[in-house]
Amino acid sequence: xxxxxxxxxGSAADGAAALARVTASTPTIRPxxxxxxxxxxxxxxxxxxxxxxxRGRRWRRAARAAGRHGVLVAVVLAMLFPMLWALNTSFKTxxxxxxxxxxxxxxxxxxxxxxxxxxPAGTLLVNSFVMAGGVTLLHLAAGxxxxxxFVRYAHRGQRVVSALVLVALxxxxxxxxxxxxxxxxRLHWRDTFVGLIVPQLAxxxxxxxxxxxxxxxxxxxLLGAATLDGATDGEVLRHxxxxxxxxxxxxxxxxxxxTTWNEYxxxxxxxxSPEHTTVQIGxxxxxxxxxxxxxPLLAGAMLATIPVALVYAMASRRITDAFLHSGLR
Amino acid sequence: MTSTEAGAQPALPGGRASRPAPRGHLPADPASxxxxxxxxxxxxxxxRRAGAWRAAATPWLFQTxxxxxxxxxxxxxxxxxxxxxxxxxxxxxxHPRFVGIENYRTLVEEPEFGNAVLRTGYYVLTLLPFAxxxxxxxxxxxxxxxxxxxSLYRSLLFLPVMLAPVGYALSWRxxxxxxGGVVNETFGAVGLPQRDWLGDPTWALxxxxxxxxxxxxxxxxxxxGAALSGVDRRxxxxxRVDGATEWEIxxxxxxxxxxxxxxxxxFLCAVFAGQWTFTNIVVLTEGGPxxxxxxxxxxxxxxxxTYFDVGTGAAAxxxxxxxxxxxxxxxxxxxxRRATG
Numbered sequence: 289x290x291x292x293x294x295x296x297x298g299s300a301a302d303g304a305a306a307l308a309r310v311t312a313s314t315p316t317i318r319p320x321x322x323x324x325x326x327x328x329x330x331x332x333x334x335x336x337x338x339x340x341x342x343r344g345r346r347w348r349r350a351a352r353a354a355g356r357h358g359v360l361v362a363v364v365l366a367m368l369f370p371m372l373w374a375l376n377t378s379f380k381t382x383x384x385x386x387x388x389x390x391x392x393x394x395x396x397x398x399x400x401x402x403x404x405x406x407x408p409a410g411t412l413l414v415n416s417f418v419m420a421g422g423v424t425l426l427h428l429a430a431g432x433x434x435x436x437x438f439v440r441y442a443h444r445g446q447r448v449v450s451a452l453v454l455v456a457l458x459x460x461x462x463x464x465x466x467x468x469x470x471x472x473x474r475l476h477w478r479d480t481f482v483g484l485i486v487p488q489l490a491x492x493x494x495x496x497x498x499x500x501x502x503x504x505x506x507x508x509x510l511l512g513a514a515t516l517d518g519a520t521d522g523e524v525l526r527h528x529x530x531x532x533x534x535x536x537x538x539x540x541x542x543x544x545x546x547t548t549w550n551e552y553x554x555x556x557x558x559x560x561s562p563e564h565t566t567v568q569i570g571x572x573x574x575x576x577x578x579x580x581x582x583x584p585l586l587a588g589a590m591l592a593t594i595p596v597a598l599v600y601a602m603a604s605r606r607i608t609d610a611f612l613h614s615g616l617r
Numbered sequence: 618m619t620s621t622e623a624g625a626q627p628a629l630p631g632g633r634a635s636r637p638a639p640r641g642h643l644p645a646d647p648a649s650x651x652x653x654x655x656x657x658x659x660x661x662x663x664x665r666r667a668g669a670w671r672a673a674a675t676p677w678l679f680q681t682x683x684x685x686x687x688x689x690x691x692x693x694x695x696x697x698x699x700x701x702x703x704x705x706x707x708x709x710x711x712h713p714r715f716v717g718i719e720n721y722r723t724l725v726e727e728p729e730f731g732n733a734v735l736r737t738g739y740y741v742l743t744l745l746p747f748a749x750x751x752x753x754x755x756x757x758x759x760x761x762x763x764x765x766x767x768s769l770y771r772s773l774l775f776l777p778v779m780l781a782p783v784g785y786a787l788s789w790r791x792x793x794x795x796x797g798g799v800v801n802e803t804f805g806a807v808g809l810p811q812r813d814w815l816g817d818p819t820w821a822l823x824x825x826x827x828x829x830x831x832x833x834x835x836x837x838x839x840x841x842g843a844a845l846s847g848v849d850r851r852x853x854x855x856x857r858v859d860g861a862t863e864w865e866i867x868x869x870x871x872x873x874x875x876x877x878x879x880x881x882x883x884f885l886c887a888v889f890a891g892q893w894t895f896t897n898i899v900v901l902t903e904g905g906p907x908x909x910x911x912x913x914x915x916x917x918x919x920x921x922x923t924y925f926d927v928g929t930g931a932a933a934x935x936x937x938x939x940x941x942x943x944x945x946x947x948x949x950x951x952x953x954r955r956a957t958g
Binding site: 360434436453462465470487490549575585589597 | 679683693697751755836843899945
């Protein structure tokens with residue numbers, strides 16, 4: 289029987305709790321370094337009766353490895369081929385886009401030049417960056433404060449609060465866009481960074497739950513020692529908890545930043561004008577205006593993708609770990 | 618400031634006071650408690666009460682940002698959506714008209730929303746293998762032979778989560794282009810039928826499914842990897858010594874340990890299939906051809922921001938939320954039954 293979560297009052301929140309529990313508990317499952325298992329050469333030799341059979345086995349093992357790599361390469365290609373093909377095509381001359389030669393020889397930057405002329409890619413990238421950065425900072429701030437409060441001051445009201453946070457985690461953001469849009473319009477926040485960033489606090493639940501998990505993992509004795517030394521709660525938070533929390537903050541920041549960078553629906557509603565929107569929406573608008581003029585369009589797609597892809601290439605392990613710890617999205 | 622806090626604040630003193638009660642079975646009120654030993658000086662007690670009040674307020678102070686955010690951007694809009702769903706309003710006129718459940722009736726009577734629900738169901742079903750079996754197989758493959766090659770595959774296979782969704786969708790559109798796209802060229806060369814994949818009522822939904830599937834495979838492979846790191850490799854070696862084949866080991870030793878993860882990921886697929894297909898639908902098909910690639914979120918978006926029929930859009934939103942709540946309850950039934958019986 290699964291452990292009963294005390295924070296789950298209703299059935300809906302129960303599901304949410306299960307979800308959050310499983311996803312939030314993944315971080316604790318770190319791959320444990322196992323002692324290397326000896327290959328037992330003696331055993332191998334004993335079962336392989338003769339050299340012929342040994343050769344047969346080796347051949348079979350090679351075939352199996354080849355099959356394995358074949359399957360994996362096929363899946364990777366199926367997933368990434370369109371993107372690679374688009375990257376390849378973006379370096380072709382416009383007349384060559386459907387041309388016979390598969391490779392862009394010689395490679396040209398014509399498409400990138402016409403993309404940069406047609407839509408303000410630089411501004412849009414900056415907008416995306418500011419939006420993602422702003423949302424990340426807000427989520428981290430809200431998450432640290434609330435998570436700290438959950439861990440430090442456990443009392444009755446907290447059960448209600450954590451239920452509220454859990455339920456908010458599972459309400460699909462797409463279903464609340466109508467009133468959010470009306471509120472932002474009424475506040476005259478359309479086409480502003482405030483309008484892009486602040487309403488995305490709606491999805492801060494994830495950061496709250498993850499950071500709460502990490503703060504709870506800090507040994508109580510450490511906090512108690514600081515308190516005994518006369519530190520106030522605020523000082524404990526600033527000088528003990530925050531430094532210990534840095535890796536977790538990094539991980540949560542990565543996840544929030546990338547999901548926000550890739551966000552489509554909200555910026556498309558709040559930031560309609562071409563100079564104030566994000567790169568994703570710019571790209572979609574560009575597609576609608578120009579029709580499928582693929583050369584520049586694909587160059588634009590590459591411009592929108594390359595920043596994140598570069599960061600990923602440099603820190604892929606850290607990023608996958610971060611997503612693993614958050615479990616969702 | 619917000620309704621949540623206003624509701625929570627008065628409940629506090631009671632919550633605090635009831636706490637020490639079980640210890641000595643003393644009444645909570647210090648005035649009536651009148652201990653037989655030396656009575657506490659009034660000033661100290663007042664100071665202590667002020668301190669207690671501050672202690673009670675502190676946690677709420679820390680949680681104000683989150684509570685305010687959720688109240689303003691989640692729970693407020695939730696109620697607001699409920700209200701809007703009872704109105705007939707075009708976003709512009711100053712006087713929305715109250716129409717009761719008329720909008721819900723529209724949803725039921727007109728075929729579009731029913732179709733969108735049906736299509737969302739198709740998405741869930743067709744994405745289910747890509748959310749469970751495929752990533753599980755990949756994760757087990759990679760887990761069985763750890764090493765540099767596996768890490769590389771793992772990084773590459775996770776890329777679809779990272780890549781900008783609009784860019785990814787556009788690159789698929791280029792590949793699937795009916796005139797000269799690579800897929801059609803290749804199919805033509807080997808004698809398979811060429812199609813307008815995204816414009817063909819039969820093939821558009823499978824196409825969207827495949828494009829969205831990449832993201833599910835990528836994300837869920839990672840989560841299966843996490844579940845696998847809890848499996849003891851030494852048991853596999855023991856089975857190998859006993860002469861079990863690799864397939865038997867996978868089938869009878871590894872897969873059974875992934876049961877709970879699989880159930881969870883299937884559930885996540887049901888919840889996220891609609892949300893993750895949304896961007897692909899907007900960029901690639903706009904719900905067409907003939908509403909065949911529609912889903913509930915896209916329909917809601919169309920009602921509200923294309924037809925400016927806010928009431929019907931809000932009613933659709935409420936229906937979606939109710940549907941999800943139902944999914945939660947159903948997903949929890951087996952667990953509950955096991956707990957009681």
